[in-house]
Amino acid sequence: MSSANATMLHKAMIRELFGAALFLGISVLAVRNFAPFPPLSEEGRAMLGRPPSQEMLAAALIVYSFSAIVHILARMTSGSPKAGPFAHAGYLTAFYLFFHLSGILPENFWAVFAAGVTIFALETYQIRNADGEDDDQENH
Amino acid sequence: MYRTLSARAVVPVAVAITGFVVICCVLLYASMKKDMIDGAFAQERSLASTVIKSAHYTMLKADREGLANIVANIGSGEGVEHVRIINSAGAVAFSSRKGETALPVERAVADLSAARGGRLFINGEGNEVLAIRVPIPNEDSCSTAACHFHQAAQKELGVLDIGLSTKPLRGNLAVMRNRMLVFCLMILVLTIGGVAALLKRTVFTPVHQLTEFSDGLVAGEPLEIPHHLGGELGRLAKNLKQSSEELKKARQLARHESQAAPGTGADVQR
DSSP: OOHHHHHHHHHHHHHHHHHHHHHHHHHHHHHTTTTTSOOOOHHHHHHHOSOOOHHHHHHHHHHHHHHHHHHHHHHHHHTOOOOOHHHHHHHHHHHHHHHHHTTOHHHHHHHHHHHHHHHHHHHHHHHHHHHHHHHHHHHO | OTTSHHHHHHHHHHHHHHHHHHHHHHHHHHHHHHHHHHHHHHHHHHHHHHHHHHHHHHHHTTOHHHHHHHHHHHHTSTTEEEEEEEETTSBEEEESSTTOTTSBHHHHOSOOSOSSEEEEEEOTTSOEEEEEEEEEEOOHHHHTOTTOOOOTTOOEEEEEEEEEESHHHHHHHHHHHHHHHHHHHHHHHHHHHHHHHHHIIIIIHHHHHHHHHHHHHHHTOOOOOOTTOOHHHHHHHHHHHHHHHHHHHHHHHHHHHHHHSTTOTHHHHO
């Protein structure tokens, strides 16, 4: 493996781990229903408007997880080490916030958490796999 | 672990399928739970309406003893945690629970989070209760009755507060959750096991045989092409064998030529 490639993969892996750590940190806050933060005021709620229904949020989470998994598998097939851990952490945090503001986070926490674990596990595997392919090519 | 073909093929499939099934199951369970709770509230509203209708005559006749009996009898039913009639002054007029009658509602009722509509809370005995409050409307027959003092302008005579235990609902949800868990496990085992078994049969075992065959060729062992190898892998094995034999022949020929030709080898060196 070339030194530049190894550095790139190393950086991608570090970014991935930071993204996963950020997601885990947010999940710790979410599992406690964002207790350290003050609740949103009535004026704030009125400004945000009516929250989307549980069905809409569930459908959005399913579509997001499905497309993210397919996207990662496609990148895995092409052997690309590219990943977007911070974008995924952001999307998942948005889901936590939407569920929280709709008052249905406790029932749906594990769905968002499972989505995050799956996406980060697959991305980590994808980068590791790209790393492994490069090692194999070097051995030959 | 990550270097083997089987790990590279099966691990991403297993992670992706498991993750997606878990996401869908949790969301499905949350959705079904909401639907069941909504259904229980609707049923409770219907029960409250029945109670109001059945108590209508006793209220019209101002039969307090009869009304107290109706409330006590309904309250003693299985799964009924409480039945209260709260008057327009905000005091508990009738209750299936002893000691609550005549108390202001703030003192008698532990949870006032939703004065009207449904609420879910834990009562004094530690039981989870699904409760609703339904207004008792002032009807023409009430305001015009000789025995009564309700004004026609008064829209509501009071509120019926009825609470049911969530134990049956929780039991049903637990059964549903366990069934979903078993169903998911079966799907995961079948999908991942099926993919792994098919890959092993069609890819991993032939590739392993091809690897051993090529190792044997490199070691110079006389080998037959494994009969399981068909298609592309069979052709690859055939080509490998042919190349190996041609290479062997070329080497032998080169050796013969070098031995047969005079003035080469040692002579040249000398």
